[in-house]
Amino acid sequence: MTDPIADMLTRIRNASLVKKQSVLVPFSKTKYEIGKILKREGFILKSEKIDYADKSSKNKLPYLNIELKYKDGTSVVQGIKRISKSGLRIYQGYRDIPKALPSLGILIVSTPKGLMTNLEAKHLKLGGEVICEIF
Numbered sequence: 001m002t003d004p005i006a007d008m009l010t011r012i013r014n015a016s017l018v019k020k021q022s023v024l025v026p027f028s029k030t031k032y033e034i035g036k037i038l039k040r041e042g043f044i045l046k047s048e049k050i051d052y053a054d055k056s057s058k059n060k061l062p063y064l065n066i067e068l069k070y071k072d073g074t075s076v077v078q079g080i081k082r083i084s085k086s087g088l089r090i091y092q093g094y095r096d097i098p099k100a101l102p103s104l105g106i107l108i109v110s111t112p113k114g115l116m117t118n119l120e121a122k123h124l125k126l127g128g129e130v131i132c133e134i135f
Contacts, residue, residue, distance in 0.1 A: 004028060006082045008064075009132055012044075016068055016075035024052060027062035033115040034108060034131070035066055041106055041117065043077050043134055045069045083107070083130045093127035105135025 008025045015023040025031055027049055035047030045067040051060040069076040084090040092098070092109075097118050100107050107118035111128035121128065 003082070003086050005030065005034070005131065006085070008034070009080045009082055012066060012068070012077060013080050016077050019070070019073075019075070020068065022065055022067045025064045025066060027064045030115070031064055035064055037106075037108055037115060037117060038066075038134065041134075043069065077134060079105075079133075079135045081133045083132055090130045091128065092130055094122055094125045095127075097121055097127065097130065100133055100135060105133060107131075107133050 004026070008031050011023050011025055032047070032049060035044070038044045039047050047064060047066050050063055050065045052063040053060050097109060098107065100118060108115055108131045109118055109121045109126075109128045110131055111121055111124075111126040113124065113126060115131070116124075116126075118130075
């Protein structure tokens with residue numbers, strides 16, 4: 001796997017399309033922080049680290065269990081898109097960080113002070129790498 005964050009976003013997108021309650025993603029600190037932001041912004045119900053024993057191995061591996069949120073049978077996550085990719089990194093100054101769809105979505109930005117939404121980065125006057133867009 002060359003891009004683990006894109007894999008996480010794809011798993012969330014696919015699970016929401018087939019209306020699954022939760023999805024398991026291999027754990028990393030970055031993915032955990034993205035999950036915390038998604039929970040705080042109301043796109044998912046829960047994001048927690050669990051130890052999961054895979055069928056093929058007897059060892060327990062750390063996974064991130066993400067519980068998806070639905071409203072009237074439709075997923076709250078209508079779209080999720082990777083912006084900065086491993087082949088083309090997208091960096092923006094705080095003045096140039098684009099707005100997501102007004103009042104519908106957020107951008108997740110990796111700044112020197114950690115991962116945060118585009119609004120938080122603009123407020124703190126921090127630029128960085130635009131990771132993804134969720135709406």
